[in-house]
Amino acid sequence: MPTIGVLNTNAGNVSSLMSCCRQMGYQPVLLTEPAADEVDVLMIPGQGHFGEVMDYLRSRQLDSLIHRHLANHRTVIGICVGMQIFFEGSEEAPDSQGLGLFPGVAGKLNSPKQPMVGWATLYSDKDINNAQVYFVNSYAVKPSPALSAVTLAGTHYGEDFVAAVQGHKRPNLIGFQFHPEKSGRTGKRILQKAIEQNFQPIPKKTGGTAPTNRLCPRVIACLDVADGRVVKGTRFVDIKDMGDPVALAAKYEQQGADEILYLDITATNEQRKNALHTVQSVAAQLSIPLTVGGGLNATEDVAAFLNAGADKVALNTAAVKTPQLVNDIAGRFGSQCVVVAIDTQLENGRYVVYTHGGKKATTLEALTWAKQVADLGAGELLITAKHRDGTGLGFDNELMREMAKLPIQVIASGGAANARHFAQTFAAGSDAALAAGMFHRGEISITELKETLLKQQIKVRKVC
Structure with a gap:
């Protein structure tokens, strides 16, 4: 050898x-x-x-x-x-x-x-x-x-x-x-x-010919992690245990997930860093991209998790507190490394940005904030509609249609329950869409989801 x-x-x-x-x-x-x-x-x-x-x-x-x-x-x-x-x-x-x-x-x-x-x-x-x-x-x-x-x-x-x-x-x-x-x-x-x-x-x-401009729409499996366990709730509350993050990450790659998103949903609230050893264990199992978020407040935090095997980092509360951090991370590690996560809730016709795991409202409006972080050097935006999260009502595609006009990749989150919801958000312009509960509960596998989308001529990456 x-x-x-x-x-x-x-x-x-x-x-x-x-x-x-x-x-x-x-x-x-x-x-x-x-x-x-x-x-x-x-x-x-x-x-x-x-x-x-x-x-x-x-x-x-x-x-x-x-x-x-x-x-x-x-x-x-x-x-x-x-x-x-x-x-x-x-x-x-x-x-x-x-x-x-x-x-x-x-x-x-x-x-x-x-x-x-x-x-x-x-x-x-x-x-x-x-x-x-x-x-x-x-x-x-x-x-x-x-x-x-x-x-x-x-x-x-x-x-x-x-x-x-x-x-x-x-x-x-x-x-x-x-x-x-x-x-x-x-x-x-x-x-x-x-x-x-x-x-x-x-x-x-x-011999092949040049494909179209658009990349394959991505299907992302989300692991919301609390105290080292994957959990899932409804509208960010009523949290239930869903399993081991290492085992689930490996399972979802096997099923054909395009990426894994690992979010420590309690790290910011408890003022602690993500468990590096857990991220290392997840990363060691994967040969697809891994994004890690939660409790990352400085470029040194980002370096530690990239060294642990993460490919990208997701910032939410830290970006709102210190917008320059987005620019600093992009400058040191590249824009492709920076995902800004925006948790938002529709309130009186206005999309309000939330921080601290979706618990604290800000004065920011989602689209305005998205434009700002795009200008600061973010490579992707993860848009979670709180009012849809865990409901099974589908993604907020009115919101995603506006977000998709921005000059960076946008990921839809919150509300998915079936293949139709993924098809609808891809049609609205979302570059990627993620789900958690529907995969964790076994309501549909990622393999089945992709097979359904391919039959509808939606050119997701084939499972192989």
């Missing part, structure tokens, strides 16, 4: 990539020094800012480790920004040079919403054609004649861009703009092909 090394790039997906390798049966080692022993396969994670990743590598001479592995014909795999650094540079950091292993510069995506967050389809003349994989990026390398020989796969979001590369003269150099470590079983299969340098051509007649 080949030895795997994960280069410490000080990026958010280091822990996720290590966990994915372990799930695949490998024993990855974290490489932190330029003089580290060589491994058979060097993986370079990267999530966040191009300039910060390059500065971190160069300041510690870790770029020399990459060059040494390539010179000795070891396999080198870059992921997300870890792929972008293989190129000459990025418009995100004009003064920061890349490694120059491929020609070209990563440019800002001309996409309908920024950042690109979600599942998209690859088109390729190799056996990864039509694979649905998870992207989180605002910048990407655009196709060019100079890259035609090394482009392994492309996709489309606002415009075509390069989704994967493999060196023509150096087939041991491979890059993915998407996150195979967060793309479920499909991602693991692709990562295994990269480890083996084993991408096979397919007949031209079956």
Whole structure:
């Protein structure tokens, strides 16, 4: 079995990539020094800012480790920004040079919403054609004649861009703009092909074509956690125990959930942090994105949970108290890391924002607040209609229709009871929708939900 090394790039997906390798049966080692022993396969994670990743590598001479592995014909795999650094540079950091292993510069995506967050389809003349994989990026390398020989796969979001590369003269150099470590079983299969340098051509007649602008509408399973147990109530009260978060997270990924949202609903009220060990246990089971919220009040809190295996963090009360925190986290970890959760209740024709687990009303109006945090750098909005939560009446699509006009991804929450409710909110413009009780009680599985939506021509990610 080949030895795997994960280069410490000080990026958010280091822990996720290590966990994915372990799930695949490998024993990855974290490489932190330029003089580290060589491994058979060097993986370079990267999530966040191009300039910060390059500065971190160069300041510690870790770029020399990459060059040494390539010179000795070891396999080198870059992921997300870890792929972008293989190129000459990025418009995100004009003064920061890349490694120059491929020609070209990563440019800002001309996409309908920024950042690109979600599942998209690859088109390729190799056996990864039509694979649905998870992207989180605002910048990407655009196709060019100079890259035609090394482009392994492309996709489309606002415009075509390069989704994967493999060196023509150096087939041991491979890059993915998407996150195979967060793309479920499909991602693991692709990562295994990269480890083996084993991408096979397919007949031209079956080659894919560029998909549409819209990402796959996402189905998210929500775990509301109190004292280490998953719970569920109605309109934020009448709380009942629903089970173990680790077991439920693994179950929902198996059923085809696109993401897991872990919310510690008592952390803010009790002035305590989330249980890091519980989040670590949940993250270790997953190969899909994990968002964690509750009790995160500073960038140091965010760093701790990203290191524990979270891919994104959700802010609610902390963002209302200190709006600048949204900007600070986005600046340090990237907008794709920041989900602002807005709990709102319709009162006298006005959507009032609530904090502290839905218990404390503010003077904020939901849409106005949503626009503000979008401007501050949030990557997604999680909109929970308190007046619908746990009722089974469906999402508040009048509200979601307005939220969907914003230039970032929006997630509908509160009130789902069946597939029709998901179909209705996707039609209203929601990029994703989440549910809790209907899944916890076994009223419908995520597999059954997605099968129903696909029959209605709603292009959710297929369960595979």
